[in-house]
Amino acid sequence: xxxxxxxxxxxxxxxxxxxxxxxxxxxxxxxxxxxxxxxxxxxxxxxxxxxxxxxxxxxxxxxxxxxxxxxxxxxxxxxxxxxxxxxxxxxxxxxxxxxxxxxxxxxxxxxxxxxxxxxxxxxxxxxxxxxxxxxxxxxxxxxxxxxxxxxxxxxxxxxxxxxxxxxxxxxxxxxxxxxxxxxxxxxxxxxxxxxxxxxxxxxxxxxxxxxxxxxxxxxxxxxxxxxxxxxxxxxxxxxxxxxxxxxxxxxxxxxxxxxxxxxxxxxxxxxxxxxxxxxxxxxxxxxxxxxxxxxxxxxxxxxxxxxxxxxxxxxxxxxxxxxxxxxxxxxxxxxxxxxxxxxxxxxxxxxxxxxxxxxxxxxxxxxxxxxxxxxxxxxxxxxxxxxxxxxxxxxxxxxxxxxxxxxxxxxxxxxxxxxxxxxxxxxxxxxxxxxxxxxxxxxxxxxxxxxxxxxxxxxxxxxxxxxxxx
Amino acid sequence: xxxxxxxxxxxxxxxxxxxxxxxxxxxxxxxxxxxxxxxxxxxxxxxxxxxxxxxxxxxxxxxxxxxxxxxxxxxxxxxxxxxxxxxxxxxxxxxxxxxxxxxxxxxxxxxxxxxxxxxxxxxxxxxxxxxxxxxxxxxxxxxxxxxxxxxxxxxxxxxxxxxxxxxxxxxxxxxxxxxxxxxxxxxxxxxxxxxxxxxxxxxxxxxxxxxxxxxxxxxxxxxxxxxxxxxxxxxxxxxxxxxxxxxxxxxxxxxxxxxxxxxxxxxxxxxxxxxxxxxxxxxxxxxxxxxxxxxxxxxxxxxxxxxxxxxxxxxxxxxxxxxxxxxxxxxxxxxxxxxxxxxxxxxxxxxxxxxxxxxxxxxxxxxxxxxxxxxxxxxxxxxxxxxxxxxxxxxxxxxxxxxxxxxxxxxxxxxxxxxxxxxxxxxxxxxxxxxxxxxxxxxxxxxxxxxxxxxxxxxxxxxxxxxxxx
Numbered sequence: 021x022x023x024x025x026x027x028x029x030x031x032x033x034x035x036x037x038x039x040x041x042x043x044x045x046x047x048x049x050x051x052x053x054x055x056x057x058x059x060x061x062x063x064x065x066x067x068x069x070x071x072x073x074x075x076x077x078x079x080x081x082x083x084x085x086x087x088x089x090x091x092x093x094x095x096x097x098x099x100x101x102x103x104x105x106x107x108x109x110x111x112x113x114x115x116x117x118x119x120x121x122x123x124x125x126x127x128x129x130x131x132x133x134x135x136x137x138x139x140x141x142x143x144x145x146x147x148x149x150x151x152x153x154x155x156x157x158x159x160x161x162x163x164x165x166x167x168x169x170x171x172x173x174x175x176x177x178x179x180x181x182x183x184x185x186x187x188x189x190x191x192x193x194x195x196x197x198x199x200x201x202x203x204x205x206x207x208x209x210x211x212x213x214x215x216x217x218x219x220x221x222x223x224x225x226x227x228x229x230x231x232x233x234x235x236x237x238x239x240x241x242x243x244x245x246x247x248x249x250x251x252x253x254x255x256x257x258x259x260x261x262x263x264x265x266x267x268x269x270x271x272x273x274x275x276x277x278x279x280x281x282x283x284x285x286x287x288x289x290x291x292x293x294x295x296x297x298x299x300x301x302x303x304x305x306x307x308x309x310x311x312x313x314x315x316x317x318x319x320x321x322x323x324x325x326x327x328x329x330x331x332x333x334x335x336x337x338x339x340x341x342x343x344x345x346x347x348x349x350x351x352x353x354x355x356x357x358x359x360x361x362x363x364x365x366x367x368x369x370x371x372x373x374x375x376x377x378x379x380x381x382x383x384x385x386x387x388x389x390x391x392x393x394x395x396x397x398x399x400x401x402x403x404x405x406x407x408x409x410x411x412x413x414x415x416x417x418x419x420x421x422x423x424x425x426x427x428x429x430x431x432x433x434x435x436x437x438x439x440x441x442x443x444x445x446x447x448x449x450x451x452x453x454x455x456x457x458x459x460x461x462x463x464x465x466x467x468x469x470x471x472x473x474x475x476x477x478x479x480x481x482x483x484x485x486x487x488x489x490x
Numbered sequence: 491x492x493x494x495x496x497x498x499x500x501x502x503x504x505x506x507x508x509x510x511x512x513x514x515x516x517x518x519x520x521x522x523x524x525x526x527x528x529x530x531x532x533x534x535x536x537x538x539x540x541x542x543x544x545x546x547x548x549x550x551x552x553x554x555x556x557x558x559x560x561x562x563x564x565x566x567x568x569x570x571x572x573x574x575x576x577x578x579x580x581x582x583x584x585x586x587x588x589x590x591x592x593x594x595x596x597x598x599x600x601x602x603x604x605x606x607x608x609x610x611x612x613x614x615x616x617x618x619x620x621x622x623x624x625x626x627x628x629x630x631x632x633x634x635x636x637x638x639x640x641x642x643x644x645x646x647x648x649x650x651x652x653x654x655x656x657x658x659x660x661x662x663x664x665x666x667x668x669x670x671x672x673x674x675x676x677x678x679x680x681x682x683x684x685x686x687x688x689x690x691x692x693x694x695x696x697x698x699x700x701x702x703x704x705x706x707x708x709x710x711x712x713x714x715x716x717x718x719x720x721x722x723x724x725x726x727x728x729x730x731x732x733x734x735x736x737x738x739x740x741x742x743x744x745x746x747x748x749x750x751x752x753x754x755x756x757x758x759x760x761x762x763x764x765x766x767x768x769x770x771x772x773x774x775x776x777x778x779x780x781x782x783x784x785x786x787x788x789x790x791x792x793x794x795x796x797x798x799x800x801x802x803x804x805x806x807x808x809x810x811x812x813x814x815x816x817x818x819x820x821x822x823x824x825x826x827x828x829x830x831x832x833x834x835x836x837x838x839x840x841x842x843x844x845x846x847x848x849x850x851x852x853x854x855x856x857x858x859x860x861x862x863x864x865x866x867x868x869x870x871x872x873x874x875x876x877x878x879x880x881x882x883x884x885x886x887x888x889x890x891x892x893x894x895x896x897x898x899x900x901x902x903x904x905x906x907x908x909x910x911x912x913x914x915x916x917x918x919x920x921x922x923x924x925x926x927x928x929x930x931x932x933x934x935x936x937x938x939x940x941x942x943x944x945x946x947x948x949x950x951x952x953x954x955x956x957x958x959x960x
Contacts, residue, residue, distance in 0.1 A: 447956050
């Protein structure tokens with residue numbers, strides 16, 4: 021492939037700006053068109069999550085482009101889940117039994133700005149703002165844009181178009197509507213929506229509650245979570261059904277009923293949120309959707325990447341990490357120098373799609389885990405045992421959460437398959453009372469580890485035979 | 491609900507005409523609009539499967555509307571799968587160990603004509619042909635039609651609109667495009683397509699091969715099947731990848747290569763098909779898609795039913811049966827007289843969707859079973875054992891196939907869950923060589939039955955615990 025080829029990227033969000041940076045580093049001529057204004061000049065946070073979970077798969081991408089240290093400065097480590105019950109009691113459940121494994125809260129805007137700055141350092145990368153993509157002609161490799169400033173429309177062509185324009189992707193819509201090839205597509209909404217709220221800093225700029233955790237108020241069919249920001253505030257998110265249950269988004273229509281709901285369900289959070297009512301009625305309620313599709317590419321002309329190809333719900337904290345990992349995987353395929361773009365796109369989808377499908381499913385699982393299971397005694401026993409196994413046998417055991425979050429050299433699909441089998445093994449061993457779950461010596465733990473490994477392998481083997489796969 | 495309400499049905503295919511008949515019997519004023527000409531007057535078979543598998547769930551609906559005997563006259567019983575290997579050897583694998591359990595090949599056109607005739611016997615039912623629905627305004631409960639004869643467009647309103655307009659439903663498209671509510675939707679295509687061919691009768695009008703079976707030529711990644719017609723012919727269908735493998739639809743472009751492919755892979759079928767080349771290049775290649783969506787209804791105004799709500803691939807022979815069962819289920823909800831249409835539609839979707847989701851997934855499973863597993867020794871041992879269990883313990887054992895096909899009083903979802911667990915139990919017992927699979931006495935079989943039941947229950951219980959469902 022000639023290096024001087026022109027690549028057009030639609031969307032300068034987290035994925036698009038990272039991709040522009042990486043392709044710029046590789047020497048391509050890169051033009052990026054973004055529909056929003058430049059977030060380094062204008063505050064455009066409204067309607068999108070303010071902070072995000074950043075972990076090892078995302079960091080692998082930062083290492084690839086050489087900005088790991090700069091990103092670290094934007095991060096607040098979260099070592100575990102701080103679980104709040106209705107009485108205001110809290111308990112911390114670590115994400116890993118290994119001290120060096122934790123996730124981070126990172127500012128979306130701060131990280132995006134850094135990626136844009138780094139990309140623009142390359143003179144072969146140009147970024148244009150306020151240009152909305154309306155459609156893509158994937159047969160001609162051209163894209164139609166509307167310029168929000170001049171109100172005019174214009175067409176750009178390129179050797180290759182890569183759409184990183186998010187869950188509502190214009191190019192994906194063009195694939196769907198054109199009916200020029202068989203396009204498998206799904207959009208699946210949860211019956212729950214979400215609304216962002218906030219815990220502001222104290223007057224002296226301090227955090228009002230424990231900084232280094234992801235706070236969860238699990239209530240079975242709904243939940244509240246909070247992630248810290250660098251300025252001492254927390255971004256709080258309420259996940260709640262639109263129309264089911266005693267309280268839901270459709271009936272939380274007055275300040276009185278919202279206060280009553282929080283007083284009853286989240287009294288300790290409410291005491292930190294004098295601004296609740298204002299936030300609640302100012303901020304939008306947004307849906308939670310999963311998007312899957314295939315193929316991601318049209319021949320060697322166009323490719324979907326990031327959320328445009330695989331939007332997921334936020335409950336595993338992997339949305340941004342998965343999109344960053346897309347760029348790492350794509351880069352590895354480019355290294356293989358497959359000779360032409362169609363071969364590159366085909367190889368990329370063939371290796372990547374099983375993994376993005378898996379994280380989509382895992383994220384749905386984690387919705388139920390976070391709002392419900394974390395408060396379930398058998399689940400808590402499992403986590404306690406897994407912490408002990410990870411602490412005592414750091415090289416021999418990793419929980420599903422660790423496999424997904426901290427093992428960036430294992431794909432999501434393998435992490436899911438192995439992690440689910442482990443969960444099933446341990447939950448059944450606990451339910452059968454075939455293993456103790458507290459006060460174990462290291463020797464006893466070693467026996468348990470062996471049983472868990474053996475039972476996990478049995479489960480995988482039984483599934484393999486049932487699937488008649490050789 | 492007043493009985494004199496006006497119900498508008500979009501589509502007079504198998505589901506729509508049955509629904510019109512049943513709602514006519516219940517006393518509603520029913521108007522049906524169909525885009526095709528009246529199939530009783532014009533031959534419009536092109537592009538749709540000529541015969542279909544008809545089994546107990548479908549028959550339950552025929553009993554409900556009182557035409558079971560009339561339908562029987564259109565049916566050819568198929569007692570099992572006749573499997574053809576490459577050397578032309580055949581072996582018959584029964585669908586059930588119980589003699590009274592078999593499926594039928596039925597003519598789509600003949601059955602549809604019967605349903606239309608029966609529906610039109612009710613003076614409160616009117617059916618209009620050549621009227622294509624272009625869109626539905628679900629807020630106003632109106633539908634826009636184009637009259638193919640006069641070329642004019644017109645709007646019809648009704649108290650309720652039910653769309654039975656198939657996999658390409660216009661109303662479902664209106665749900666999707668209007669973006670007035672969160673509409674979960676998926677269309678998933680297999681990488682395989684299909685093409686209909688035929689084995690014509692002998693000169694004396696006889697069947698050229700065994701009449702009472704569903705013939706399969708399984709070849710791992712592709713297959714040929716054949717179902718008998720009343721006129722002595724068989725409708726043959728080739729299921730093949732569009733672009734993978736040595737031979738695929740994209741490269742079968744000349745008579746020579748098509749003949750070569752059949753000569754190599756299906757020599758015994760080819761000898762019965764002197765008309766192969768003509769059929770192959772005359773008939774279209776069509777995609778195989780699964781459609782799921784939710785919600786099926788908009789308030790109490792409109793409802794999707796049959797393929798418009800849940801189109802499935804044909805491999806379980808359940809597409810028509812599932813749509814007929816929709817009508818039975820809907821009728822049962824109407825019996826409960828929930829008081830208003832919104833309650834009826836909501837209750838219907840709440841009970842029905844898990845079952846139509848299940849048959850969609852089962853149909854995909856069966857694609858792999860038919861083209862591949864039926865030729866696998868461990869799978870064949872399982873079927874042999876299951877036949878023996880069904881023959882010897884007809885009240886105590888039913889295979890997954892039997893549960894899905896012959897147990898119309900069990901929902902698809904329950905049949906899937908129990909059937910998959912049984913399959914897993916038996917396949918693993920065979921793989922572990924923990925049970926004999928031939929030359930068993932009835933006493934030995936009884937012991938095996940108990941083990942299978944125990945192991946099935948263990949599998950279901952382990953899954954329940956792993957899902958943390960109480």
